[in-house]
Amino acid sequence: xxxxxxxxxxxxxxxxxxxxxxxxxxxxxxxxxxxxxxxxxxxxxxxxxxxxxxxxxxxxxxxxxxxxxxxxxxxxxxxxxxxxxxxxxxxxxxxxxxxxxxxxxxxxxxxxxxxxxxxxxxxxxxxxxxxxxxxxxxxxxxxxxxxxxxxxxxxxxxxxxxxxxxxxxxxxxxxxxxxxxxxxxxxxxxxxxxxxxxxxxxxxxxxxxxxxxxxxxxxxxxxxxxxxxxxxxxxxxxxxxxxxxxxxxxxxxxxxxxxxxxxxxxxx
Amino acid sequence: xxxxxxxxxxxxxxxxxxxxxxxxxxxxxxxxxxxxxxxxxxxxxxxxxxxxxxxxxxxxxxxxxxxxxxxxxxxxxxxxxxxxxxxxxxxxxxxxxxxxxxxxxxxxxxxxxxxxxxxxxxxxxxxxxxxxxxxxxxxxxxxxxxxxxxxxxxxxxxxxxxxxxxxxxxxxxxxxxxxxxxxxxxxxxxxxxxxxxxxxxxxxxxxxxxxxxxxxxxxxxxxxxxxxxxxxxxxxxxxxxxxxxxxxxxxxxxxxxxxxxxxxxxxxxxxxxxxxxxxxxxxxxxxxxxx
Numbered sequence: 001x002x003x004x005x006x007x008x009x010x011x012x013x014x015x016x017x018x019x020x021x022x023x024x025x026x027x028x029x030x031x032x033x034x035x036x037x038x039x040x041x042x043x044x045x046x047x048x049x050x051x052x053x054x055x056x057x058x059x060x061x062x063x064x065x066x067x068x069x070x071x072x073x074x075x076x077x078x079x080x081x082x083x084x085x086x087x088x089x090x091x092x093x094x095x096x097x098x099x100x101x102x103x104x105x106x107x108x109x110x111x112x113x114x115x116x117x118x119x120x121x122x123x124x125x126x127x128x129x130x131x132x133x134x135x136x137x138x139x140x141x142x143x144x145x146x147x148x149x150x151x152x153x154x155x156x157x158x159x160x161x162x163x164x165x166x167x168x169x170x171x172x173x174x175x176x177x178x179x180x181x182x183x184x185x186x187x188x189x190x191x192x193x194x195x196x197x198x199x200x201x202x203x204x205x206x207x208x209x210x211x212x213x214x215x216x217x218x219x220x221x222x223x224x225x226x227x228x229x230x231x232x233x234x235x236x237x238x239x240x241x242x243x244x245x246x247x248x249x250x251x252x253x254x255x256x257x258x259x260x261x262x263x264x265x266x267x268x
Numbered sequence: 269x270x271x272x273x274x275x276x277x278x279x280x281x282x283x284x285x286x287x288x289x290x291x292x293x294x295x296x297x298x299x300x301x302x303x304x305x306x307x308x309x310x311x312x313x314x315x316x317x318x319x320x321x322x323x324x325x326x327x328x329x330x331x332x333x334x335x336x337x338x339x340x341x342x343x344x345x346x347x348x349x350x351x352x353x354x355x356x357x358x359x360x361x362x363x364x365x366x367x368x369x370x371x372x373x374x375x376x377x378x379x380x381x382x383x384x385x386x387x388x389x390x391x392x393x394x395x396x397x398x399x400x401x402x403x404x405x406x407x408x409x410x411x412x413x414x415x416x417x418x419x420x421x422x423x424x425x426x427x428x429x430x431x432x433x434x435x436x437x438x439x440x441x442x443x444x445x446x447x448x449x450x451x452x453x454x455x456x457x458x459x460x461x462x463x464x465x466x467x468x469x470x471x472x473x474x475x476x477x478x479x480x481x482x483x484x485x486x487x488x489x490x491x492x493x494x495x496x497x498x499x500x501x502x503x504x505x506x507x508x509x510x511x512x513x514x515x516x517x518x519x520x521x522x523x524x525x526x527x528x529x530x531x532x533x534x535x536x537x538x539x540x541x542x543x544x545x546x547x548x549x550x551x552x553x554x555x556x557x558x559x
Contacts, residue, residue, distance in 0.1 A: 164355045167325050172369040173345030173425065182371075186359050263359045263405050 051233040056240070059233040068222070073241075076207055076218045079135065083142025084203040088196060090143075091150035098151065099158025099188070100180050109155070112148050120145040121209050133214040138207060145206035146199040153198070157191035158184050190261040197253035201246055208242065270337035272428055272461050273299040273322070278331030280317050290486035291317045294331060297480060297489065299429070304455055304462045306472035306479045310522060314487025315465045316433055322463065323349045323431050335428055345369060348422030350432040354414040356406040362417050363389060363402045369425045385424065392420040395454060412443035419451065423458065430455070432464040436471065445503060448475055456499055469518050473511060474501060481518060483525045491521055 016024075033053055039045060040052040051059075063069050098105045123144060124137075131137040161184050169179045211220025219238055226234040258265075280292040292314035299305055307315040320326040322333060324343035333340050335347065356365050369375055370385035393399050396416045406414055415435055422430055435451075436444045452475050455462050466472050472479045473495055481491040495514065497505055505511050534552060 162355075164351050164353060165357065167323075167343075168349065168351065168355045168421075169368075170325065170343040171323055171345070171347060171349035171431075172372065172421070173343075173374040174369075174372050175374070178372055183357070186357070189359075261359075263407065265407065 048230065049232055051236060055233050056236045060237045060240070063234060063237050069241075072217060072219050072222050073245075076211065076220070079138045079210075079218065080142060080200075080203045080207045082135075083139040083207070084146060084200055086139060087143045087147040087150055087199065087203075091147050091154055092192070095151045095154025095192075096158055096180065096185060096188075098155035100184055105155065109152070112151055115144075116148040116152065120206060121213075124210065124213050128214055133216075137214070138210045141210045142203045142206045146203050149202065150195060150199045153195035154188075154192050157188040157195065160191065161187040190257060190264040193253070193257050193261070197250060197257070200249050200253065204242065204246055204249075270334070271298040272301045272336055273463070274334040274337075275322070276332045276334075278318070278321055278328045278333060280314065280321065280326070281329045292321075293486045293488040295487070295489055296331075297492070299461060299463065301461055302459050303478055304452070304476045305464070306476040307463065307465045307482060308467060308469065308472045308479055308518070308522070309482030309487060310484050310525065311467060312485050313482040314485055315482045318482075318487070319431050319433050319463065319465050322429070323347055325349075345374065345425045346428045348425065348427035348430045350415070350418050350422050350430070350435045352434045352437055354406070354411065354418065354438075356409075356414055356417055356421075358406050361403050361405050362398060362409070363393070365406070365417055366392060366421045366424055368421060375425065388424060388426075389420075392423060395457070396420050396450070410443075411439050412447055415439065415447060416450070419454070423454075423460065426458075428461065430460050430462045432462065434465055434467070437466075437468075444471075449501075449503070451475065452501060469515055469522070470506060473497075473514055473518070474506060479518065481521050484529045490525060491518075493518065 036050075037053050040047060040050050047055075094108065098108050120141065124141065127137045127140050131140055165183055165187055166179055169183045174182065207218075208220040208223075211218040212224050215221035219242060223235055223238050226232075226238070275295060275297050277294040277296055278292070279294040280290075281288040282291055295318065307318060309315045317326065321328045324340065324347065340347070357368065360368065366389045367385060370380070370382055370389075375385075376382075390399075393402055396419070398413065398416060398420070401409060401413060406417070409417070419430075419432075419435070436447055439447065448471060451462075454460075464472075464475065476495050479491075479493045479495060480489050481493065482488065483490045493514070497511070530552075
């Protein structure tokens with residue numbers, strides 16, 4: 001019997017055409033909508049908590065006719081971006097040095113691992129006391145939430161660069177600085193870019209946490225406000241929006257990664 | 269004039285938690301300008317360790333080495349290296365890979381100019397038959413082509429010695445013969461001194477002017493054979509009687525060394541008095557008698 005069995009549709013690790021992949025992705029979403037519709041129509045769950053997809057669609061149109069949504073989106077986007085960029089700017093050099101030199105790793109890594117396991121939302125009270133409820137506390141929360149993860153991931157990517165690439169550079173007369181800049185960093189770039197993609201996703205999560213606790217505007221703040229008035233359809237609209245934003249950023253990072261690092265694609 | 273390479277009592281002991289593992293016993297040899305020397309021996313015999321020490325990528329436990337009469341410590345552009353695996357930089361195209369050394373600070377400090385380097389790069393591309401792939405990326409190349417680029421990259425700064433670690437091991441037989449001939453011609457043409465590690469007796473005899481045979485671990489040189497087949501060699505040489513008799517001699521040496529080791533192991537296993545191992549010894553004896 002051959003490895004590829006004709007007649008069966010599911011074959012281990014067999015790739016499928018891109019068009020079919022996209023079609024199936026849409027099917028996944030449609031299935032979710034169907035289940036949602038069935039559950040809400042059967043009234044197992046109180047419609048106050050789970051409105052029907054149609055109600056939510058109407059609410060969405062209503063929400064987008066009001067400028068509040070745009071200012072919420074903008075405020076949240078700026079917060080995430082500032083926090084995320086600060087974290088990336090700090091994490092890249094530290095991570096690269098950690099991945100390059102064992103003594104630096106020994107100093108930084110165990111401490112970082114420790115901080116990483118401190119639940120970030122538990123820091124909110126301290127951040128609010130020290131930084132207030134303004135923008136700085138949001139940036140700080142996103143920074144703390146992503147920096148310690150990112151540093152470790154960047155260091156991992158640098159460590160994953162094949163040792164021989166570094167040895168070749170040595171035999172060609174490269175200095176340590178040149179090897180870091182021209183071999184380790186360059187070689188680790190696609191992986192680091194992927195780490196940034198994951199961290200951007202986490203940044204949105206921490207933003208919402210921060211806004212739910214203390215904010216005057218932004219997506220998270222609005223969700224909290226809707227819940228006070230039991231406006232569940234509006235909450236659902238915002239949740240769908242958050243998912244969409246996450247998915248869009250993810251797709252954007254992936255597309256950029258493919259464009260920037262075409263060399264990293266495997267094989268012919 | 270001093271030899272281009274002189275190795276004095278270089279040895280290597282790997283430190284482990286439970287003491288040390290002897291990888292290379294104190295070894296000395298000299299290499300003259302323009303020689304093509306192969307280091308041959310069973311796997312794990314320390315020949316690769318020797319090569320990495322020469323490249324400056326590993327520190328010898330003891331001993332010295334001199335390149336052109338000057339002591340060499342650490343890696344340097346005077347000793348080019350071609351690795352067993354393909355080690356091209358995937359983000360650089362063929363030309364950029366070959367020119368890598370010319371973009372480093374050390375190169376510019378030596379007063380070399382980049383225009384000359386570019387000309388040398390084109391010359392190497394031509395000699396290697398890579399002109400059509402000057403702008404290709406490594407992922408678009410076959411294994412043989414990748415290794416040709418790696419050789420060109422190592423040759424660009426005109427190293428005093430080219431070190432090669434089983435460079436053709438991963439290639440199919442036909443590609444290997446082709447690139448072997450190319451390497452032989454190129455090293456003669458450039459007058460490069462080459463030290464190449466291999467475990468392939470045919471390859472050693474076909475390419476080199478001299479072969480150093482290593483014993484199993486801990487390695488030491490058990491024979492220093494000069495290979496007198498002239499400068500230009502064709503594949504027919506591999507069928508010539510002189511070639512075959514030298515090959516028989518070398519295979520004999522390698523087998524004697526590994527046989528001695530196998531007997532030693534069997535002896536130890538028997539001492540451990542495991543019944544299934546005694547059976548293994550019987551099997552070995554029976555096989556030896558039937559030969």
